[in-house]
Amino acid sequence: AGQVITDEVRVTIAALASLPLLGRARGYYPKLHTVLVYPGAFIVDRVRHQGPLQMQDRQVLSGESWGEGQVVLSWDDVLRDASLPERGHNVAVHEFAHQLDQVKGWANGAPWLGNRARQARWAAVMQQSFDLLRARLAAGEPDPLGDYAATEPAEFFAVASERFFGQPWALAQAHPALYGELRRFYEVDPLLWS
Ligand SMILES: [Zn+2]
Structure with a gap:
C-alpha cells in the first residue's frame, strides 16, 4: 500500500520487538520470518462459519500476528503508540507477544513455559485476573487492561504484555499476581526502569 521500509521503520519496529525479549535467554522469535508494514490501519475481510451460516467479517486492524510466523503492523499506529508511551498501548509489543504465545503454533494466552508446574500456576493466575477484569468491567469499575483484554x-x-511494559505501575497495582507472573515470564521488572 505504498509504505516505504526506511531505516526509521526498521529500527523503530526492531526496537519495539526487542522489548519482550530483553530479559529472555532465547533472544529471538523462533518462528517469525516476515514483518509486513502498512502505512495505516488496514482492512481485513474474513469468512467465519457459525453453524450452517457463513458470515463475512470486515475488520479495521492496527496489527495482526499469525502462527505461521508473520506480523502485520500499521506504521501510523506503531508511531503513535511509541510517541505516547504513558498511555500503555503498544500495538508492536502486542503483536510480538502473540508471536511468543504462537511459538507452539496457535495463540491461547498460555505460552509454553518449560514445565507443567509453571504452566499450571500461569493458568491459575491468568484465569483469576481474567475473571477479575470481567467482574470489574461488568460493575463499571476501571481497570487498566480495558475491554479488549476481556474478549x-x-x-x-x-x-x-502492553501494560506490563508501558504502564507497569498501573498493572502491578490493579493485578499484582498477574504482574508477578509476567515478570517471571519476561525476566525483567519494568517497575525498576523509571
Ligand atoms: Zn491481539
Whole structure:
C-alpha cells in the first residue's frame, strides 16, 4: 500500500520487538520470518462459519500476528503508540507477544513455559485476573487492561504484555499476581526502569 521500509521503520519496529525479549535467554522469535508494514490501519475481510451460516467479517486492524510466523503492523499506529508511551498501548509489543504465545503454533494466552508446574500456576493466575477484569468491567469499575483484554485469553495476554511494559505501575497495582507472573515470564521488572 505504498509504505516505504526506511531505516526509521526498521529500527523503530526492531526496537519495539526487542522489548519482550530483553530479559529472555532465547533472544529471538523462533518462528517469525516476515514483518509486513502498512502505512495505516488496514482492512481485513474474513469468512467465519457459525453453524450452517457463513458470515463475512470486515475488520479495521492496527496489527495482526499469525502462527505461521508473520506480523502485520500499521506504521501510523506503531508511531503513535511509541510517541505516547504513558498511555500503555503498544500495538508492536502486542503483536510480538502473540508471536511468543504462537511459538507452539496457535495463540491461547498460555505460552509454553518449560514445565507443567509453571504452566499450571500461569493458568491459575491468568484465569483469576481474567475473571477479575470481567467482574470489574461488568460493575463499571476501571481497570487498566480495558475491554479488549476481556474478549479472550490470547488477547488478555497480549494486552497485559502492553501494560506490563508501558504502564507497569498501573498493572502491578490493579493485578499484582498477574504482574508477578509476567515478570517471571519476561525476566525483567519494568517497575525498576523509571
Ligand atoms: Zn491481539
